[in-house]
Amino acid sequence: MSVQTWTWLLVGITFALYFGIAIWARAGSTKEFYVAGGGVSPLANGMATAADWMSAASFISMAGIISFAGYDGSVYLMGWTGGYVLLALLLAPYLRKFGKFTVPDFIGDRYYSNTARTVAVICALIVSFTYVAGQMRGVGIVFSQFLQVDINLGVAIGMAVVLTFALLGGMKGITYTQVAQYCVLIFAFMVPAFFISMQMTGNIIPQLGMGGSVEGGEFLLDKLDKLHTQLGFNEYTSGTKSTWDVFAITLALMTGTAGLPHVIVRFFTVPKVKDARKSAGYALLLIAILYTTAPAIAVFSRTNLIETVSNKEYSEIPEWFKNWENTGLIAWSDKNDDGKIQYVAGSALSSKKPVYTDARGAHGERLVSNASDAKNELYVDRDIMVLANPEIANLPNWVIALVAAGGLAAALSTAAGLLLVISTSISHDLIKKQLKPDISDKGELTAARIAIFAAILIAGYFGINPPGFVAAVVALAFGLAAASFFPAIILGIFDKRMNSQGAVSGMVVGIVIMLFYMMKFKLNMFGGGTSEDWWFGTSPEGFGTIAMCINIVISVVVSRLTAAPPQEVQDMVESIRIPSGAGEASNH
Amino acid sequence: MSEKQQHATAYWKQNLKYLIILLSIWFIVSYGCGILFREALDEIRLGGFKLGFWFAQQGSIYVFVILIFIYVRLMNKLDKKYGFDE
Numbered sequence: 001m002s003v004q005t006w007t008w009l010l011v012g013i014t015f016a017l018y019f020g021i022a023i024w025a026r027a028g029s030t031k032e033f034y035v036a037g038g039g040v041s042p043l044a045n046g047m048a049t050a051a052d053w054m055s056a057a058s059f060i061s062m063a064g065i066i067s068f069a070g071y072d073g074s075v076y077l078m079g080w081t082g083g084y085v086l087l088a089l090l091l092a093p094y095l096r097k098f099g100k101f102t103v104p105d106f107i108g109d110r111y112y113s114n115t116a117r118t119v120a121v122i123c124a125l126i127v128s129f130t131y132v133a134g135q136m137r138g139v140g141i142v143f144s145q146f147l148q149v150d151i152n153l154g155v156a157i158g159m160a161v162v163l164t165f166a167l168l169g170g171m172k173g174i175t176y177t178q179v180a181q182y183c184v185l186i187f188a189f190m191v192p193a194f195f196i197s198m199q200m201t202g203n204i205i206p207q208l209g210m211g212g213s214v215e216g217g218e219f220l221l222d223k224l225d226k227l228h229t230q231l232g233f234n235e236y237t238s239g240t241k242s243t244w245d246v247f248a249i250t251l252a253l254m255t256g257t258a259g260l261p262h263v264i265v266r267f268f269t270v271p272k273v274k275d276a277r278k279s280a281g282y283a284l285l286l287i288a289i290l291y292t293t294a295p296a297i298a299v300f301s302r303t304n305l306i307e308t309v310s311n312k313e314y315s316e317i318p319e320w321f322k323n324w325e326n327t328g329l330i331a332w333s334d335k336n337d338d339g340k341i342q343y344v345a346g347s348a349l350s351s352k353k354p355v356y357t358d359a360r361g362a363h364g365e366r367l368v369s370n371a372s373d374a375k376n377e378l379y380v381d382r383d384i385m386v387l388a389n390p391e392i393a394n395l396p397n398w399v400i401a402l403v404a405a406g407g408l409a410a411a412l413s414t415a416a417g418l419l420l421v422i423s424t425s426i427s428h429d430l431i432k433k434q435l436k437p438d439i440s441d442k443g444e445l446t447a448a449r450i451a452i453f454a455a456i457l458i459a460g461y462f463g464i465n466p467p468g469f470v471a472a473v474v475a476l477a478f479g480l481a482a483a484s485f486f487p488a489i490i491l492g493i494f495d496k497r498m499n500s501q502g503a504v505s506g507m508v509v510g511i512v513i514m515l516f517y518m519m520k521f522k523l524n525m526f527g528g529g530t531s532e533d534w535w536f537g538t539s540p541e542g543f544g545t546i547a548m549c550i551n552i553v554i555s556v557v558v559s560r561l562t563a564a565p566p567q568e569v570q571d572m573v574e575s576i577r578i579p580s581g582a583g584e585a586s587n588h
Numbered sequence: 589m590s591e592k593q594q595h596a597t598a599y600w601k602q603n604l605k606y607l608i609i610l611l612s613i614w615f616i617v618s619y620g621c622g623i624l625f626r627e628a629l630d631e632i633r634l635g636g637f638k639l640g641f642w643f644a645q646q647g648s649i650y651v652f653v654i655l656i657f658i659y660v661r662l663m664n665k666l667d668k669k670y671g672f673d674e
Contacts, residue, residue: 066645071626074644078618081649085614088656089607093663207646211636219636237630237641247623274673277663281656288649295645577600579663580672 004148006401014184014405015161018412021180022165022173030428030444032172040175042275046282048178049266051185053080053287055131056138056411058294059185064385067298067305070228071239074295075246075541079253079478081284081291086258088280092267094493096276097576101268102421103261103485104429110492111500112569114434119507121429123484124261126511128422129458130477131262135415136463141383142407155463158408162416163456166423167449174416175269181409186289188406192390192399193293196300199393206296214303224299227306232345236302241539248542255548256478259486262421273579301385304392309378310343314363317341320391325366328354329381333371339363346374354379419459423451476518479544483510487551495556496573502559510551517543599670606662610655618648 001009040048058080066073098106104124108117136155143154165173197209201220213219225235234240241249257263266283267276309317314332324330331354332341339362350372357367368379387407390400427448432439439447484507491498491506519525521533521540531539538546564570621629626640634642667673 071641071644074622074641077645078622078648081652082614082618085611085652085655089610089659210646211634211642213636221636221638221641237638243623243626247619250618250623274664274667277656277660281653281660284656285653288653292646292649574596577603578596578672579667 010405042279045279047182048175049283050286051178051182051413052417055414059410063294063297064382067302070236075249083254083257084284092276113500132418133462138411159460181413185406185409210296248545252544255482259481331379343378346376348376348379422455426451482544483514483547499565501562502555506551506555514547617651
């Protein structure tokens with residue numbers, strides 16, 4: 001069977017499965033809608049958390065980014081896993097004991113203030129929307145790549161699918177669909193990795209193959225370092241970022257992970273405090289399977305790519321190269337007219353993406369109008385490393401199709417989880433808690449469904465018309481979460497003296513200064529600036545660490561200068577520190 | 589102070605002690621071995637890996653998983669000891 005047929009078949013089967021589950025797990029009450037009735041087993045919750053967490057970016061882009069960044073890519077690997085340690089040890093058990101539906105709920109109650117709640121809702125919406133727009137785009141890309149439909153139609157199909165299971169099932173439906181999606185995506189990620197690891201190193205486990213040796217007895221990583229040095233790149237295992245910046249980015253990603261509302265809300269869905277801890281452990285274990293495989297795939301595909309294209313005649317290049325060239329993700333311009341591909345350090349293009357003229361060159365290649373003066377002749381989009389990997393390694397058609405189904409599962413599960421957080425923020429935190437406290441359970445459920453519908457339209461709009469800033473801003477959603485929620489929650493649990501004035505001023509200053517830094521250095525507002533002007537040599541991605549520290553200092557200072565929180569709040573802090581008597585997540 | 593409150597205070601103290609120990613390990617494997625002391629550790633080899641690089645891309649993640657499960661065990665025991673388990 002052809003790749004096309006396999007893809008339709010596998011995508012069709014998995015989608016039928018998701019719908020089946022959504023119908024089976026319909027939500028009847030707000031409690032089922034928001035926190036799946038609070039009765040999800042730790043393992044199921046761990047799988048759902050893992051699927052929720054691993055987005056299209058983790059599945060498609062991460063291995064590609066690492067493949068081009070080498071050691072520097074470690075910030076994502078450590079940053080997006082280490083946050084779970086913070087979650088399990090510092091947040092999840094206490095928030096579960098607290099026993100409400102949302103993060104703004106906690107902030108609002110702990111800081112006995114509607115201002116605090118509103119600030120938290122706004123932060124949650126900013127973080128979730130920047131994140132979800134990228135997901136819808138990811139859905140569109142996967143559909144268009146594999147099913148040969150227009151990218152906008154791809155986004156529309158994705159919207160319809162997410163909408164169906166989110167509207168029907170709420171958190172309950174989403175949780176059980178995500179369990180299935182986890183299985184699909186991890187299977188799809190691992191199968192090609194096993195094949196390629198076996199092919200290249202003779203060891204079927206990619207984590208071991210990465211440190212294994214290739215034909216001739218040389219270690220794979222040494223060989224890759226040598227190839228890199230020969231072609232003028234930095235050694236793969238060394239990297240180019242400063243030690244401080246690597247430190248700052250990793251810390252911002254870790255604390256950001258622990259502060260992301262759509263991750264935290266997961267721990268409200270299990271029955272007991274004990275289960276919240278265990279569930280965080282399962283989640284990280286299941287995430288670690290993908291996150292320790294990705295760097296191995298990065299090394300395999302990087303080596304494969306260099307060996308396949310470097311100094312090879314364009315006319316003898318394999319078919320996949322030309323396919324991806326046709327979709328616009330590879331570009332080659334024969335700068336020295338020798339018919340061979342020179343792939344060396346330096347940017348092949350004068351701008352970021354290739355601008356193709358309609359003409360074909362002497363060897364049949366697509367001509368570009370923006371080739372640079374650098375010696376490098378080859379442009380490769382980082383996103384194709386995972387998608388093209390099975391083709392580069394000549395794997396069977398069904399494996400290629402499986403990767404498509406996996407990419408879709410990853411993008412859809414994350415989008416659904418985020419949309420639920422957005423709708424909860426609106427129906428529960430804004431309408432029920434502030435605007436219309438006497439709304440009935442049924443009314444609130446209707447409001448939540450309307451909010452999901454509206455949120456998906458907005459997300460779809462951004463997916464179809466991605467504003468230039470979305471791509472730049474998604475990674476910064478972590479910085480925003482680190483600069484706002486993380487300190488407020490941690491201090492709320494561990495510092496009994498922390499009061500409303502302290503937490504609110506900390507959150508506001510933290511998120512404002514983070515937004516300012518992002519806009520200045522990412523979007524060139526407020527006079528812009530280059531990496532030379534960075535404060536303390538910190539990139540915008542790593543600035544969340546500094547903004548978080550500022551938040552903590554301000555919170556502590558302000559709280560000590562103002563009155564202590566009321567006795568009942570201090571009692572509440574005492575009570576969330578003790579695991580027994582958690583009861584069910586409640587609505588009061 | 590009632591007995592329950594005494595238990596609660598002792599429980600919290602022990603919990604904080606666990607947190608400090610576990611988070612120190614968390615910090616050392618990732619920020620220490622994987623970032624700050626990476627270059628020194630890269631001189632040591634672990635099969636085909638340079639050790640610092642291995643910590644940054646593999647080792648720290650394995651340790652993270654183990655840390656959470658150790659925490660789960662320690663806390664379950666602590667819950668029992670002070671009668672806070674259910």
